[in-house]
Amino acid sequence: MIESTVSMHRRRSDGPAPVSRTDAGAVGDTMEQLIAGARRSVSLALVADGKFAAEARRILAARPQRVPGSPAPVLRVLCVGAATRDAVELLTNPYLPQTEVRVTETDLREVMVVDGRGALVRSAAGHADGAAVAVHDTAVVRALDLLFAGAWSRARPLARHLDFRPRLDHDQARRVLEMLSDGRTDESAAQQLGVSLRTYRRHVAEIMRELGANSRFQAGFRAVELGLMPRSA
Structure with missing residues (x-):
């Protein structure tokens, strides 16, 4: 659904490219730029090991740059499988005091959405590992934000997940x-x-x-x- 949404708007859009492919080597730079400008929220879906997840962990584990004088944005991390272990470390990061982590077992495309103004989506299978699509079109970003919100609402808070699995x-x-x-x-x-x-x-x-x-x-x-x-x- 995410890929079809991005593709549809890429075909429809006129003017400067609101949707552009970012190769694996530039994914980290694009993430840093998005996070540096974050004022309200960073929504991140992490699936497993790979370039996209590795770059996101690296950037967020360090002291994220942000607009001087602005409060730290809320970081929401939605995890699948092994990515859950990495998200636990983000909860103890003093530079990310407002971090929430939830866990899901549903299929997800890795995505980062910042303030509803920009997004980065991992490319579909078949493209180079870690390649992504940078999105700046307002309508597309809003659609991605809504998709993330829907998955987030159905996911399990991390604390409940860690307590839940051993019981069942x-x-x-x-x-x-x-x-x-x-x-x-x-x-x-x-x-x-x-x-x-x-x-x-x-x-x-x-x-x-x-x-x-x-x-x-x-x-x-x-x-x-x-x-x-x-x-x-």
Whole structure:
């Protein structure tokens, strides 16, 4: 969706290029320029190791430059997988006092959006590692900001994520989730697991509560999102 939004506006735009490709060697410079001018917020989606993520970590781990006399902008970091470990370090950075980190297991394109005025989006697979698209068109940046906000609202705060996984990522919870995924009746699932019907239903209720799900179908969907269950082929 991000790639199609950027491509659509690249084709429509007239005048100075509001969307331009940035090669891997210049990604760090572009990030520094965006962050240096940040006044309100920096929204960053990090997926995994690679040039884009490495440059973002390097710049944010150092003392970020910003407009003299302006307060530090809010940094929101949305992480997937291994990127979560790097984001934890940003929380202790004294130069980034207003840092929030959330975790998601959904597929994301790495992106940085600053103040709703500029953005940098990692290029699609097939381009050189770390290459990105710099965006300055207001409409495109606003669309990227809204996409990030939607993913952010569905993500799990880091503290809850770190506390959550150990409670559900164990054999009993996975077996209950498998029963739900297979569509088994409560009676059949309880018998298969060797527990009473009351105990099985209690496990289901606890899992739904932990996942923030309102239905068993939603619980299964959330479990897949969080990597607790494999995606269907």
